[in-house]
Amino acid sequence: MSIRERVSALQKIMNQKQIDAYIISGSDPHQSEITPQRWAVREWISGFTGSAGTVVVTQEKAGLWTDFRYYIQAEKQLKNSGITLFKQGLPGVPEPAEWIRQELQPGACVSAAAEELSADQYKKFLHQFTSVDILFKTSEDLVDKVWIQRPEVPGNRVYEIPETICGKSREEKIREVLAIASNTYKADFLLLSSLDDIAWLLNLRGSDVAYNPLFLSYLLLGKEKTLFFCDSKKIPDSIRERLSGVVEIFPYTEVFQSITKNIRRGSRVLLSPEKTNMRLYQEIAAHAEIVEGRDITTELKAVKNSVELAGMRRIHKQDGAAMVGFLSWFEKNAGKLELDECSTAEKLLDYRKKQLDFLGESFSPIVAFGANGALCHYLATAETAAEIAGHGLVVLDSGGQYNGGTTDITRTLLVGKPTVQEIREYTLVLKGHLAVSRQKFPEGTCGYQIDAFARKPLWDMGINFGHGTGHGIGFMLNVHEGPQSISPKPVNIPLKPGMILSNEPGIYREGKFGIRIENLLVVAPAEETDFGKFLCFEDITRCPYDRKLIDTNLLTKEEVEQINSYHSVVFEDLYSVLDKEEKEWLQHKTKPL
Numbered sequence: 001m002s003i004r005e006r007v008s009a010l011q012k013i014m015n016q017k018q019i020d021a022y023i024i025s026g027s028d029p030h031q032s033e034i035t036p037q038r039w040a041v042r043e044w045i046s047g048f049t050g051s052a053g054t055v056v057v058t059q060e061k062a063g064l065w066t067d068f069r070y071y072i073q074a075e076k077q078l079k080n081s082g083i084t085l086f087k088q089g090l091p092g093v094p095e096p097a098e099w100i101r102q103e104l105q106p107g108a109c110v111s112a113a114a115e116e117l118s119a120d121q122y123k124k125f126l127h128q129f130t131s132v133d134i135l136f137k138t139s140e141d142l143v144d145k146v147w148i149q150r151p152e153v154p155g156n157r158v159y160e161i162p163e164t165i166c167g168k169s170r171e172e173k174i175r176e177v178l179a180i181a182s183n184t185y186k187a188d189f190l191l192l193s194s195l196d197d198i199a200w201l202l203n204l205r206g207s208d209v210a211y212n213p214l215f216l217s218y219l220l221l222g223k224e225k226t227l228f229f230c231d232s233k234k235i236p237d238s239i240r241e242r243l244s245g246v247v248e249i250f251p252y253t254e255v256f257q258s259i260t261k262n263i264r265r266g267s268r269v270l271l272s273p274e275k276t277n278m279r280l281y282q283e284i285a286a287h288a289e290i291v292e293g294r295d296i297t298t299e300l301k302a303v304k305n306s307v308e309l310a311g312m313r314r315i316h317k318q319d320g321a322a323m324v325g326f327l328s329w330f331e332k333n334a335g336k337l338e339l340d341e342c343s344t345a346e347k348l349l350d351y352r353k354k355q356l357d358f359l360g361e362s363f364s365p366i367v368a369f370g371a372n373g374a375l376c377h378y379l380a381t382a383e384t385a386a387e388i389a390g391h392g393l394v395v396l397d398s399g400g401q402y403n404g405g406t407t408d409i410t411r412t413l414l415v416g417k418p419t420v421q422e423i424r425e426y427t428l429v430l431k432g433h434l435a436v437s438r439q440k441f442p443e444g445t446c447g448y449q450i451d452a453f454a455r456k457p458l459w460d461m462g463i464n465f466g467h468g469t470g471h472g473i474g475f476m477l478n479v480h481e482g483p484q485s486i487s488p489k490p491v492n493i494p495l496k497p498g499m500i501l502s503n504e505p506g507i508y509r510e511g512k513f514g515i516r517i518e519n520l521l522v523v524a525p526a527e528e529t530d531f532g533k534f535l536c537f538e539d540i541t542r543c544p545y546d547r548k549l550i551d552t553n554l555l556t557k558e559e560v561e562q563i564n565s566y567h568s569v570v571f572e573d574l575y576s577v578l579d580k581e582e583k584e585w586l587q588h589k590t591k592p593l
Helices: 003-017 041-046 068-077 096-103 119-130 170-185 195-202 237-243 252-262 278-285 296-302 306-333 341-353 370-374 420-437 447-459 557-577 580-589
Strands: 021-024 054-058 062-066 084-087 109-113 135-139 189-192 218-222 226-229 248-250 268-271 289-292 358-361 366-369 392-398 400-402 409-415 470-472 481-486 500-503 506-509 513-516 519-529 532-539
Touching: 003 041, 003 054, 021 041, 021 096, 041 054, 041 062, 054 096, 062 068, 062 096, 068 084, 096 119, 109 119, 119 135, 119 278, 135 278, 170 189, 170 195, 170 218, 170 268, 170 296, 189 195, 195 218, 195 296, 218 252, 226 252, 248 252, 252 278, 268 278, 278 289, 296 481, 306 341, 306 400, 306 409, 306 519, 306 557, 306 580, 341 358, 341 366, 341 392, 366 370, 370 392, 370 506, 370 513, 392 513, 409 420, 409 513, 420 447, 420 500, 420 506, 420 513, 420 519, 420 532, 420 557, 447 481, 481 500, 557 580
Parallel strands: 021 109, 062 084, 109 135, 189 268, 226 248, 268 289
Antiparallel strands: 021 054, 054 062, 189 218, 218 226, 358 400, 366 392, 392 409, 470 481, 470 500, 500 519, 506 513, 519 532
16 A cells, blocks of 8 residues: 555545544554554554654645654655645644644544553643544544554563663562652552563563564552563563562553452552553543652663663773774775665674674664765665765764663764865864763753753854754663753753763754764762762763864864863773774874874
8 A cells, every 4th residue: 555545544444433633643552762563653654764753644634743853854755645744843833733723623523542642642632622622532543444464563572681780679679669659659559651661670671672672561560569461471481480479470462451450449550641551541540549750760760870880881892892893994995895874884783793792783773974964863775775985974873782781872974085064063063062071060950951062062153953962871771761861952850870861962964964973971970069069971982083074273172182081091991802903093093183
C-alpha cells in the first residue's frame, strides 16, 4: 500500500466508527522515544522516520507535526504523500489540537488509541476539545485494522547486570523506591510503565527495542508484593530463580486484566501520567485513588553511583580508542577510497567492535556529508547515502552500548580543504562547547540556566541552533534520558553531582553544511565558599577536536589552554592502547595549539 492508500484505508475505518479526526502520537504503550516496530505507527501511516512527531488524519486531510530537527527530513519524506507538514515552533503554525478545532465543527468526534496515548496527553486534548464542544475519546487502535502484516509484539530474552557493574542490588533499589513512595506520597503502590525505569530498577536488560537494551514489561510495586508483567519465556531460568523472592511474574498482555485484582480497592497508586497509557490509567482509576508524579526511579537513576561512574569513565576510553582508530583511518582514506555515508558508519562500527566491552550501537549513527549535515537527525540509507568525496564537512554523531555504560559523541570531520566560513563557524561552535564544559555554577542551578553559555559565541554573530544543548544519558540504557537537560526550555530540574549530560551546540546551513561537536559531561562538586556549594562539569569523552578547522585567532588564551589540557588527557588515556599509526596520528592531533 502507498502512503495515500494507507491514509485512505484509515479514513474508511474512521467513517465506520463515526470518528472525524484520529490522532497518532507515534508512541507505544510505554511512551518510549524509540518504539518496537509493532508500534512504528507514525512511520507506517506517513513514511516519516523521525523520532518525534504527531500525525492527525481527518475524513478529508492528513497532517504531520514535527520540530526543528526534522523540518528538512520531513519535507523530503512527505513529498507526494498527500500529508501536509506543519513545522512546530515557527510563527503562525498551529498545534495539532488548534488545527483540528479549525477543521471540525462543534459536535465532531476526535479520538486516539488508548494504549498509545499517555494520560497526560489525554487530559490536555480533553481540555482543548471540550472547550469548543468537540468530543474527545480514546478508542481501540484503528491502524491495527488496516496495517496488513503488522509486526508482532517482540519477545526477546532478558539478561542481568551484576552488582559489580551497576553498583546496587535490585532489592536495595526497590526498598528505596517504596520508602519514598510511602513517606513522600503516602502511596500504597507504585506503577512503572517506563521501560528504562523498570530495567534500571531490576538490573535487567533486553533487546525488544532497537539500540535501547529494553524489554516490554510493567511493574507494580507494593509493600507486600511486587508484580512483574513480563512474558515468562523471555526470562532465563537462572534469572527467574533470583527474581522469585523479589517479584511475582505475570504475562505481559495480562496487565490490563490482572493489575486491579492485586490492588486493594480504595488504595493509593502512584504513577507518572506522562508515562502511563490511558487504557491502563482508566483501569486503575476505576479501582483506586491515583497519585500523580514523576516516576521516583527516573530521578534516582539520573544520578549515577560511584560504580556506574567508574564504568562510564572506563568505557569512554574504549570508545575514544575506537573513535581515534576510525578518525586516523578516515583522514588517510577519505577522498581516495570509494566511501559513502553508510559504508563510513559501518567502518566506525568495525572499530567499536574491536573494543573489549562493546555490546552494540546506542542509536542509529548519523553520518551526514555536505548539505546533509544541515539535517540534525539525518538518516542515510543504502538507496540515499551520499558519496563522500571532493570537499565538504561530515557530521558524525554516534555512540555505543558497552558492558559498563553508554556513549554518545559527535565530531565534525573535514574532507578536502576547508572554507573560511567552515573554519570560522566550527570555531564558534567549539567556543560554545568549551564554555559549557568549563562552567562552574552554584548548587541548585538548572540546565536552562547553563544553555546560553553554549549559544553566546553564536548569538554574537547572529547565529543560533534549534535543538537543546544537552540531554541526559542512561547507564547501559537510553541514550536520551531525563529529567535533566541543557536547553532553553525552563525545565526546573537542578543539576546534581552524578548526573551525566551531553554538550552539543551546532550550526546548520541549509543546502550547505552542518557542524556539531558533542562530549558527555558528569556533574561534579567544585568547591564550597561563603556563598554556598558550587558544581562543575567533568568531561569524560576522549577524542580530539579537528585542528584543521580551528581558527586560534578567534580563541581566547583560556580557550586555547582548555583545548590543550583536554587533548593532553585524551593523549594520556588512549596512547597505550593504540597501534603505531594511530599513536602517530593522535600525537599530531593533540600537540599544543
